Amino acid sequence: MSSAHSSASGQPASFVSRLNLQQYVVYLGFLAIFLFFAIVLRDSGFLTVRNLSNIMLQTAPVTIMAIGLVFVMSAGEIDLSIGSTVAVSALAAAVTVNDYGLAAGVVVGIGAGLLIGLLNGVLVAYVKLPSFLVTLATLGLFAGVSRSMTNLRSIPVTDSSFTGFFGSGSFLGVPSLIWWTVVAVVCGHIIYRETRFGAHVLATGDNSRAASVSGISVPRIRLAVLMISGGLAGLAGLLYAGRLQAAKYTLGETDLMTVIAAVIVGGTLLNGGKGTIIGALVGSLMMGMLNNGLILMGLSVSDQMIVRGLIILAAVAVSLREKSR
Amino acid sequence: MNANVSAAAEPVLKLKDIRKTFGGVTAIENFSLEVRPGEIVALVGDNGAGKSTLIKIISGVYTPTSGTITIENQTVAMSNATMARAHGIEVVYQDLALADQQTVYMNMFLGREPVNRFGLLDRRRMISETETLVKELDVRIPSAHATIRDLSGGQRQGVAIARATHWASKLILLDEPTAALGVAETAKVEEIVESLKSRNIGVLIISHSLDQVFKLSDRICVLRRGKQIGIRETAKTDKNEIIAMITGLQQH
Numbered sequence: 001m002s003s004a005h006s007s008a009s010g011q012p013a014s015f016v017s018r019l020n021l022q023q024y025v026v027y028l029g030f031l032a033i034f035l036f037f038a039i040v041l042r043d044s045g046f047l048t049v050r051n052l053s054n055i056m057l058q059t060a061p062v063t064i065m066a067i068g069l070v071f072v073m074s075a076g077e078i079d080l081s082i083g084s085t086v087a088v089s090a091l092a093a094a095v096t097v098n099d100y101g102l103a104a105g106v107v108v109g110i111g112a113g114l115l116i117g118l119l120n121g122v123l124v125a126y127v128k129l130p131s132f133l134v135t136l137a138t139l140g141l142f143a144g145v146s147r148s149m150t151n152l153r154s155i156p157v158t159d160s161s162f163t164g165f166f167g168s169g170s171f172l173g174v175p176s177l178i179w180w181t182v183v184a185v186v187c188g189h190i191i192y193r194e195t196r197f198g199a200h201v202l203a204t205g206d207n208s209r210a211a212s213v214s215g216i217s218v219p220r221i222r223l224a225v226l227m228i229s230g231g232l233a234g235l236a237g238l239l240y241a242g243r244l245q246a247a248k249y250t251l252g253e254t255d256l257m258t259v260i261a262a263v264i265v266g267g268t269l270l271n272g273g274k275g276t277i278i279g280a281l282v283g284s285l286m287m288g289m290l291n292n293g294l295i296l297m298g299l300s301v302s303d304q305m306i307v308r309g310l311i312i313l314a315a316v317a318v319s320l321r322e323k324s325r
Numbered sequence: 326m327n328a329n330v331s332a333a334a335e336p337v338l339k340l341k342d343i344r345k346t347f348g349g350v351t352a353i354e355n356f357s358l359e360v361r362p363g364e365i366v367a368l369v370g371d372n373g374a375g376k377s378t379l380i381k382i383i384s385g386v387y388t389p390t391s392g393t394i395t396i397e398n399q400t401v402a403m404s405n406a407t408m409a410r411a412h413g414i415e416v417v418y419q420d421l422a423l424a425d426q427q428t429v430y431m432n433m434f435l436g437r438e439p440v441n442r443f444g445l446l447d448r449r450r451m452i453s454e455t456e457t458l459v460k461e462l463d464v465r466i467p468s469a470h471a472t473i474r475d476l477s478g479g480q481r482q483g484v485a486i487a488r489a490t491h492w493a494s495k496l497i498l499l500d501e502p503t504a505a506l507g508v509a510e511t512a513k514v515e516e517i518v519e520s521l522k523s524r525n526i527g528v529l530i531i532s533h534s535l536d537q538v539f540k541l542s543d544r545i546c547v548l549r550r551g552k553q554i555g556i557r558e559t560a561k562t563d564k565n566e567i568i569a570m571i572t573g574l575q576q577h
Contacts, residue, residue: 194445196438199427203435206424213422214436215407273426 025318026266026279030286037293044296051292053175057243059288060177061086061236061252065259066266066280067188068229073263074192075225076205076272077131081120082233082259084142086252089113089237091146093162094155094247102161106238113234114227116142121223121230131226139256146249154248157241166242177239181281184232189277201225205272261312262287335398336361337495337527338383338414343392345378352378356392356553358546360496360527365518367538367559368531370548371571376531379548380498383529384416385409396495413494419501421485425474429466430455432473433488458487462517479510486517490524497521499530503537515541535564549573 037046045051065082072079092112097105116138123134157163169176192198203211204221212218233252241247264270265286266279290311294304336359343356353375360366370376381387383394385403393400396412403409406416423432430451431438439447455469464483466476473481482502489497502518503511518541521528532538538545539559547554547570554570 190445196440196446199431199438199446200436202427203424203431206426207422209420210422210424210435213406213416213418215410216436269426273424 026282026286029265030282030289033286033289033293037289037296041293041296046293046296051296055285055288055292056181057175057177058292059284060181061239062255062258062262062287063181063281063284064184064232064236064239065229065252065255066262066284067184067277068225068232069259069263070188070192070266070268070275070277070280071201071225072131072229073268073270074205074272074275075201075221076208077124077222077225078135079117079120079131079226079229079233080135080256081116081138081142082229082236083252083256084139084146085113085116085230085233086237086240086255087146087247087249088116088142088149089234090241090247090251091149091155091237091249093238094157094241095150097157097159097162098155102159102165105159105162109238109241110231110234113230113232113237115230116233117227117230118223121226124226125219125222131222135226143249143253150249152249154246156246158245163242163245166238167245168243177243180235180239184235185277185281192275192277197221197224202273202275205274207273257308257312258287258291259284261308264312334362336395337397338529339393339395340383341393341395343379343382343389343394345382345387346390351551353382353389353551356548358553358556360529362495362525362527363522364544365522365528365530365542367542367545368529368548369533369535369538369545369567369571373550374548374571375551376548377500378551380416380500380531383409383496383498384414410492413492414496414498415489415493416498417482417485417489417500417502419504421481423473423481423485426472428469429459429471429473429476429484430469432484433458433469433491435488437492454491455487458491459483462487462490462520464517465513477510478506479513482506482510482514483517486514486521490521490526493526496527496529499528499532501531501533504533511537535567538567539564547571 065086068082069079089109089112093105093109096108120131120135120138123129124131163169165176166180167176171179192201200211200216200221203214203216204218208218237247237251240251262283263280264283266276266281266283268275268280287308290308291304294307299307338360340356340358343353344351345353356379358366368376368379378387382389385406385408388402388404394403395401396414401412403412424435430448433455434451439450441447452469459466459469462483464480464487466480466484473484476484486499486502499518503514506514515537518528518530530541542559544556544558545562545567546556547567549571557566
């Protein structure tokens with residue numbers, strides 16, 4: 001594949017193949033899956049506006065979490081705890097919003113995410129434990145917390161301003177979930193690409209010693225990315241609670257794998273130092289499309305999981321192949 | 326060659342009676358050295374002689390147990406590398422401390438990125454300053470946009486030295502700048518180091534290659550087991566004397 005490209009353009013092979021493979025694989029994959037479903041499912045309603053906009057709405061929480069994970073992975077860390085942070089935040093917000101209104105619900109919901117991020121961050125950055133183990137532990141810990149918070153009960157969200165703001169509402173004709181996605185992607189992209197903080201995140205993940213001797217506070221970066229991830233997982237929880245008008249401990253349970261897949265497929269390296277927010281957006285849309293298409297094709301939940309798992313494997317293979325060059 | 330110039334100018338760095346102990350172990354004792362602007366001083370000694378400890382003291386990583394560090398007539402107390410950089414001292418580490426997957430210009434400004442009035446990275450400025458400096462120092466890289474991992478060892482070393490040159494107002498510390506390089510690349514890096522003289526900053530170079538030391542330095546300072554054995558003007562000594570000083574086997 002790469003040799004075909006290089007002979008066509010006449011530029012040095014290594015340069016061209018690297019650019020193509022790393023940067024465009026997600027777009028090509030997105031297109032390929034889209035075309036595949038568009039053809040195979042042309043009679044099943046895949047291409048209807050309603051179905052496509054449904055994919056966008058369902059993808060919003062995953063995209064928001066993926067943005068946080070791009071920061072975390074670019075800094076050379078991982079955050080597995082987002083899988084249970086979503087439910088904790090959604091439940092905390094649901095309980096609060098019913099009694100104290102929208103603002104309190106938002107503060108408590110996002111605050112819960114930030115606090116989990118703070119806990120992860122302190123353990124990783126200052127106690128110097130590996131983020132994989134820390135967030136694996138907090139994933140389990142907060143899965144338990146979310147179950148005990150309401151004794152496995154589902155909490156309905158009755159506040160209509162909350163469900164409008166985070167779920168069914170729209171602004172200028174565009175659904176609020178799309179607004180949240182756009183705002184998060186644009187802000188995330190600017191912070192990641194155009195600020196000193198973003199540059200320091202990349203430097204930390206690329207070569208933490210170099211970052212450190214250059215005056216970058218590596219622990220502070222590690223703390224910050226995990227708090228961003230926790231806060232955004234909290235926001236994802238609010239979006240779930242708003243859209244479903246209820247919160248339950250199962251929210252976000254199956255998202256962890258989807259989010260990681262979206263980020264890696266999007267072109268963010270597992271080991272840090274390189275990533276993209278836009279790629280993560282396309283990656284999560286691709287995952288959403290995949291879920292949607294597989295359901296329309298009539299695959300069972302277990303088959304869907306298998307296919308998604310295989311796609312993650314393929315993505316990791318491409319990612320690591322690039323890294324070892 | 327420029328000994329007259331150097332002698333007239335005030336030293337950029339003055340170390341006086343530096344002593345460093347770790348617990349009961351003395352790593353450096355009674356070390357004194359002056360580096361003048363436009364001067365290249367070589368620090369030589371066998372493994373374990375205390376060169377690394379000394380670098381860490383000058384770069385602010387270690388605080389000396391006793392003794393004074395004077396930078397342009399100002400006695401300073403440094404407790405971290407950031408403070409040393411604020412005093413105009415830059416270090417080119419043996420591992421270069423480059424972020425491999427970032428561009429040359431991002432590495433040039435690592436940790437000190439300029440921003441515009443919106444608080445966003447001023448890439449245009451980083452790129453143009455990088456291109457200017459790289460041209461001045463004749464570091465031959467494809468472009469300021471090149472990614473570090475696509476560069477050769479010599480080019481990387483060139484980038485690391487260019488970065489230090491860009492930020493150092495007083496002194497550059499070079500730790501084994503050519504240890505990992507081939508013959509042609511070594512010659513190129515030596516050329517770059519030599520060109521630093523005209524920038525009126527002091528250079529302290531650590532090298533295991535005596536050929537290189539004699540080629541580049543104005544003075545040579547010898548360390549052995551934490552003790553300062555002596556300082557010689559490069560023009561007035563020879564390899565045999567320096568080797569004798571390093572090994573402690575005087576054969577007169």
